[in-house]
Amino acid sequence: MSKLQTQENGAAVMQDAQPVNWLKLPWLLLWLLPALAVVAGLTTVYIAVRYGDSMVKDDYYKQGLAYNVQQQADRQAADLHLRAMLVPVNSQWLLTLSAEKMPVLPEVLLLQLSHPTDKSVDQQITFTRQSGQQYAATVSALVETNWYVQLHPEDDSWRLRGRWQSGAAAQLQPEIL
Known part of the structure; x- marks a missing residue:
């Protein structure tokens, strides 16, 4: 320089x-x-x-206490040999429930879709029984993402869980830890 x-x-x-x-x-x-x-x-x-963290639930303590009840619902689904196949076709969704040891199938099933990071877009979808093991529901447009899915009857006696990628079919089954 x-x-x-x-x-x-x-x-x-x-x-x-x-x-x-x-x-x-x-x-x-x-x-x-x-x-x-x-x-x-x-x-x-x-x-x-x-960008606050919405993944933490407000009632985490109650959920911690309810952990055993949730595990019991998973065990009940495994004991009944429950499986479900979720097939979305545009706004009409079809669900087939395979229940080897369940004599009476529920008339209504609830499907909870949980977004991995944004609680504000979570949805609950009500499926009604059409015939046999077939259920159907009409669903509005969803955010394209990988969803956490939980299927259970109204009395929460059992539950099936899984992950679902928007637009694809999903297999739901009991998750026992």
């Missing part, structure tokens, strides 16, 4: 300037690092407030 300097007689002389070594400027580091930490902290606060 060069620097232009003027001498007493008015002549301009070029002198070589030394590059600045930033590590030799402690005052810059003393101001720059805390300033960056403040900016990073404010950015983190903004993200936390703007």
Whole structure:
């Protein structure tokens, strides 16, 4: 690097300037690092407030206490050898319930669709029995994503769970942990 300097007689002389070594400027580091930490902290606060975590349920304690009841519903579905096939055809959805050890099938089944990250788009769909093991429901448009699915009767005596990718068929079965 060069620097232009003027001498007493008015002549301009070029002198070589030394590059600045930033590590030799402690005052810059003393101001720059805390300033960056403040900016990073404010950015983190903004993200936390703007995009809150909706995956945590408000009644998590009650849900923790109900864990055994939910596991009992899964065991009941396994004991009855329940399986279900969900087939969406545009707005008309068909559900086939395979129940080897269930003498009387329920007239109404409830299907809960849970979005992985946005609780505001969760839906509950009511299926009514058409004939035999066939159920049907009309569904409005959904967000294209990978959904968590839970099927159960109105009395919650059993449940089937699974994952469903929008537009595809899904197999639901008991999940015993």
